[in-house]
Amino acid sequence: MPDDTQGVQLATMQKLAAYWADQYDWRKVEARLNALPMFVTNIDGVDIHFIHVKSKLPNALPIIITHGWPGSIIEELKIIDPLTNPTAHGGKAEDAFDVVIPSLPGYGFSGKPTELGWEPVRIARAWAALMDRLGYKKFVASGGDWGDPVTEQLAVNHSDHVLGVHLNMPSAVPPEIFAAIQGGPTPANLSPDENYALDQLKFFFSKGLGYAQEMTLRPQTLYALEDSPIGLAAWILDHDKESYELIARVFDGTQEGLTRDDILDNITLYWLTGTAVSSARLYWENKLAFFKPQGIRIPVVISANPTELYQVPESWAKAAFPKLIYYKRHPKGGHFASWEQPQFWTEDVREGFRSLR
Numbered sequence: 001m002p003d004d005t006q007g008v009q010l011a012t013m014q015k016l017a018a019y020w021a022d023q024y025d026w027r028k029v030e031a032r033l034n035a036l037p038m039f040v041t042n043i044d045g046v047d048i049h050f051i052h053v054k055s056k057l058p059n060a061l062p063i064i065i066t067h068g069w070p071g072s073i074i075e076e077l078k079i080i081d082p083l084t085n086p087t088a089h090g091g092k093a094e095d096a097f098d099v100v101i102p103s104l105p106g107y108g109f110s111g112k113p114t115e116l117g118w119e120p121v122r123i124a125r126a127w128a129a130l131m132d133r134l135g136y137k138k139f140v141a142s143g144g145d146w147g148d149p150v151t152e153q154l155a156v157n158h159s160d161h162v163l164g165v166h167l168n169m170p171s172a173v174p175p176e177i178f179a180a181i182q183g184g185p186t187p188a189n190l191s192p193d194e195n196y197a198l199d200q201l202k203f204f205f206s207k208g209l210g211y212a213q214e215m216t217l218r219p220q221t222l223y224a225l226e227d228s229p230i231g232l233a234a235w236i237l238d239h240d241k242e243s244y245e246l247i248a249r250v251f252d253g254t255q256e257g258l259t260r261d262d263i264l265d266n267i268t269l270y271w272l273t274g275t276a277v278s279s280a281r282l283y284w285e286n287k288l289a290f291f292k293p294q295g296i297r298i299p300v301v302i303s304a305n306p307t308e309l310y311q312v313p314e315s316w317a318k319a320a321f322p323k324l325i326y327y328k329r330h331p332k333g334g335h336f337a338s339w340e341q342p343q344f345w346t347e348d349v350r351e352g353f354r355s356l357r
Contacts, residue, residue: 047111068145106278164299172320225276257340301352307334
């Protein structure tokens with residue numbers, strides 16, 4: 001039925017399936033991955049896969065970057081060279097980073113936890129241990145989607161090592177806005193930016209959480225995602241309205257920040273590693289409230305994107321993060337910021353962390 005309010009459209013899936021079957025070449029991204037320094041280390045009983053690319057430039061700032069669901073290390077590949085080799089991408093030598101990109105437990109090439117308790121606080125602890133093993137006593141961190149709470153918990157619980165954090169889906173919603181989302185009165189005198197964010201949040205909490213509710217309540221039931229590649233692809237495409245609409249346009253032939261290959265690289269990684277169910281368990285494990293401020297007291301850098309689940313207003317960011325050192329409101333970009341708009345993302349990270357070097 002041609003009613004996009006009910007989910008992913010058949011026409012989009014037919015175009016995706018045809019391209020996947022007849023034109024897509026996994027070997028291209030496989031070669032791209034294999035050209036990177038990748039490692040596995042066991043932390044707290046789970047094998048953690050990670051990419052570790054060191055800059056050839058002096059005094060590079062270490063950064064750990066965390067993906068989310070339904071993302072993977074695939075969504076971070078475009079920003080590796082701009083961070084490690086900035087002079088080749090419009091930056092300065094003093095902007096260089098050493099880049100660490102782990103796969104979340106249960107995702108991609110990391111191991112699948114066999115015991116309970118792998119939620120953002122524990123993952124952040126594992127990331128701190130990983131950076132220590134790599135010899136980085138001080139570092140910065142970035143993340144979106146699940147990468148946001150993991151990064152925020154690094155800031156909350158490991159501030160003796162974390163110099164600052166960069167977020168594009170920050171936990172910065174004020175309590176009076178949560179009340180309005182739940183049917184209470186709309187606060188008076190909201191700015192246009194605040195009203196826009198409130199509308200986005202109302203939509204997300206009323207109509208955008210279907211996938212999250214299933215994975216939060218019954219992730220083990222999702223066996224079909226491991227049995228049907230098309231079923232898995234549809235589930236991944238339906239993460240959020242704006243991202244799905246962008247992907248649908250891509251398969252209609254529109255030029256966007258993502259390509260058909262980008263989208264299928266990520267889906268194929270989930271399929272080949274059999275991680276649809278194991279990745280979903282993070283929703284079941286999580287005990288943190290979506291978007292509730294966590295009490296971060298270290299420097300924070302914010303990228304605010306218009307088609308993110310909500311585009312955080314600067315006023316909310318300042319209230320949630322007393323040490324907000326950089327805020328940039330972008331004209332374009334959504335949930336998968338480093339993947340869709342890598343130039344905006346890279347510029348924010350360079351400029352935002354410059355004062356912390």
